[in-house]
Amino acid sequence: MEGSSPSMSGSASVPDEGDSRRGPLLQRRQELSDELARDPYDFILFLERAVVYSDLGYPDLAAGDAYRALLLTDEVSDESFEYHEQAREALEKYSSTDLPSVLQHGTLADGAPDMVDGMGPDGPGHSQTLTSLAAVRCFQVLSLSLVLCGSLKSAFEFCERGLKMVPNNRDLQEIKGYVEKLARRRLHKRPDETVHYNELPNRGAVRREVYPWNTYEPDRFSHESLSFLNKKLATMAPKCEVRVSSLPVLLEGESDTDGYEIIPTCSQLGLFAKENIAPGETVLEEYSLLTANNRHKESTCDACGSELPPLKLGTQAQSCPECYDTVFCDEVCLSKAQEQYHPAVCDKDVDSIAKDPEASVADESLYILLLARLLAMSSHQDVHPLDLTEVKYIWGDFVPTSINDLDLSINAEPPPEWTLPFSFKSNIEMPLHILEKMDIDIYASLDRYDTWVFNTAYAKFRGTASARKTKRDGRPDVAAVHPFWCLANHDCNPNVTWEWGGRMVLWARETRVVGNQPGGIKAGEEIFNHYCDVNLPVQDRREWAKGSLGGWCMCQRCRDEAAHLEGGEMK
Numbered sequence: 180m181e182g183s184s185p186s187m188s189g190s191a192s193v194p195d196e197g198d199s200r201r202g203p204l205l206q207r208r209q210e211l212s213d214e215l216a217r218d219p220y221d222f223i224l225f226l227e228r229a230v231v232y233s234d235l236g237y238p239d240l241a242a243g244d245a246y247r248a249l250l251l252t253d254e255v256s257d258e259s260f261e262y263h264e265q266a267r268e269a270l271e272k273y274s275s276t277d278l279p280s281v282l283q284h285g286t287l288a289d290g291a292p293d294m295v296d297g298m299g300p301d302g303p304g305h306s307q308t309l310t311s312l313a314a315v316r317c318f319q320v321l322s323l324s325l326v327l328c329g330s331l332k333s334a335f336e337f338c339e340r341g342l343k344m345v346p347n348n349r350d351l352q353e354i355k356g357y358v359e360k361l362a363r364r365r366l367h368k369r370p371d372e373t374v375h376y377n378e379l380p381n382r383g384a385v386r387r388e389v390y391p392w393n394t395y396e397p398d399r400f401s402h403e404s405l406s407f408l409n410k411k412l413a414t415m416a417p418k419c420e421v422r423v424s425s426l427p428v429l430l431e432g433e434s435d436t437d438g439y440e441i442i443p444t445c446s447q448l449g450l451f452a453k454e455n456i457a458p459g460e461t462v463l464e465e466y467s468l469l470t471a472n473n474r475h476k477e478s479t480c481d482a483c484g485s486e487l488p489p490l491k492l493g494t495q496a497q498s499c500p501e502c503y504d505t506v507f508c509d510e511v512c513l514s515k516a517q518e519q520y521h522p523a524v525c526d527k528d529v530d531s532i533a534k535d536p537e538a539s540v541a542d543e544s545l546y547i548l549l550l551a552r553l554l555a556m557s558s559h560q561d562v563h564p565l566d567l568t569e570v571k572y573i574w575g576d577f578v579p580t581s582i583n584d585l586d587l588s589i590n591a592e593p594p595p596e597w598t599l600p601f602s603f604k605s606n607i608e609m610p611l612h613i614l615e616k617m618d619i620d621i622y623a624s625l626d627r628y629d630t631w632v633f634n635t636a637y638a639k640f641r642g643t644a645s646a647r648k649t650k651r652d653g654r655p656d657v658a659a660v661h662p663f664w665c666l667a668n669h670d671c672n673p674n675v676t677w678e679w680g681g682r683m684v685l686w687a688r689e690t691r692v693v694g695n696q697p698g699g700i701k702a703g704e705e706i707f708n709h710y711c712d713v714n715l716p717v718q719d720r721r722e723w724a725k726g727s728l729g730g731w732c733m734c735q736r737c738r739d740e741a742a743h744l745e746g747g748e749m750k
């Protein structure tokens with residue numbers, strides 16, 4: 180790893196029992212990744228890496244690899260599939276060897292003769308037996324891993340698919356039992372109550388971290404990073420600079436520290452004024468193409484997300500001259516889109532993905548679509564997704580690997596609470612589906628489009644994206660990431676306010692919320708934005724800001740108002 184995020188600093192580096200177990204596993208993961216780069220259609224390698232991820236405590240990444248392995252078993256079995264020849268050839272090296280060790284699991288190989296789809300000693304041959312055994316192993320790894328990630332409905336579906344092939348497989352039967360048990364617990368059902376398929380929870384959480392092998396994450400505090408960011412910022416916020424800021428450490432919820440004079444702080448990045456800024460003056464104006472719109476027929480610009488001008492004669496709006504379907508608000512947006520992402524998705528039917536979602540998954544669909552845009556930018560510009568400036572330097576709210584690790588010892592503490600929202604659909608299935616629509620080979624492009632890369636992008640989007648709700652039904656339908664705007668920290672007595680049209684604009688407030696003090700920002704002061712409605716009472720603000728801030732707001736205004744309330748209640 181080249182650098183570390185602020186939250187990583189100070190993590191323990193003394194080797195312990197966990198480290199001695201992890202070291203060889205991390206090395207094996209690297210070897211398998213290198214082998215996959217040479218032989219990307221080999222499902223045995225994917226399965227082996229899935230097992231290594233399981234042993235390292237990354238069930239989501241294990242599920243990602245088992246799913247690619249499963250897709251490759253389909254490629255072997257069906258000669259009409261695109262990678263059939265490559266997947267078959269990749270198996271040749273196993274034709275004269277014993278069963279690969281990853282398939283010698285429990286009673287798996289004993290089941291070969293009973294395989295429902297006709298394999299076994301008299302079946303059509305070694306490679307097909309291998310393929311069927313591998314498919315069952317994929318179902319086992321997928322379903323167990325997804326149980327551990329909390330994606331219970333998907334886990335159940337993979338169990339069922341596996342049990343169709345090997346109805347008596349004990350592992351799959353057991354996993355199905357876990358799904359029901361966990362679902363009952365999450366749904367607060369009695370042991371005798373039936374859990375219906377449709378009510379199975381499907382969203383869970385996984386580790387949110389700078390993976391030990393992630394070499395793309397910069398040291399955001401380094402001189403190089405800060406000068407790079409400041410050079411870019413100069414064009415959109417000439418009176419500001421990016422600096423290291425000292426912020427209160429956020430708490431999970433209410434605490435009795437509101438009245439304390441000194442509270443713990445941590446270092447993160449923030450925006451600061453270099454010169455005096457007058458009340459009402461524009462502080463920052465940022466244009467971003469990292470946008471998403473989840474309505475199929477919506478009149479927003481595909482590039483910047485602003486409302487389109489009416490489509491009548493003489494309008495500035497422009498359609499893509501190749502696919503016609505994609506509309507931009509003007510010539511500038513069209514040409515920026517052509518330069519940076521659109522050709523990767525032009526006429527590829529990517530537009531229908533994740534559109535018009537149910538209200539309960541409106542947010543999730545916007546995150547998927549932001550990822551889709553990032554993948555299109557990466558593919559068109561031929562740059563690794565995590566190297567794109569739009570995401571490289573942004574805050575990911577990462578948790579140190581050592582805190583996320585599962586303690587497998589006898590005296591283990593309760594398992595850590597993982598913080599990155601996860602579902603099989605968002606984190607594994609849809610990203611691969613989008614890549615396939617873009618005609619990207621999802622096996623040969625593993626170094627760029629691996630599951631951990633999707634997760635890292637999601638972690639960054641979740642801490643920084645802004646969304647706009649439609650007036651029609653109040654659902655979020657447009658979202659964007661503005662990598663410089665999102666460097667501004669929050670305060671409930673902000674000195675700026677913001678609006679997102681085609682550009683994200685921050686301007687200095689005319690008056691401050693607290694005490695109606697005059698606005699304006701002095702050179703050296705931090706730019707404080709607001710992530711919630713600052714006109715609400717303190718408890719409501721803290722509840723609202725909890726999601727976007729990542730914890731209980733400890734700004735001076737919140738602490739003063741809460742301490743005052745507590746004092747009042749005590750009297």
Ligand SMILES: C[S@@+](CC[C@H](N)C(=O)[O-])C[C@H]1O[C@@H](n2cnc3c(N)ncnc32)[C@H](O)[C@@H]1O
Pocket residue numbers: 426427428429447448449573574576642643665666667668669670727728729733734
């Ligand atoms: C959009 S980012 C802001 C920029 C970020 N500080 C960085 O280093 O890039 C939001 C994150 O900044 C931190 N943050 C912002 N305002 C804060 C505040 N008033 N108190 C504590 N943390 C804050 C929280 O960790 C939050 O999740």
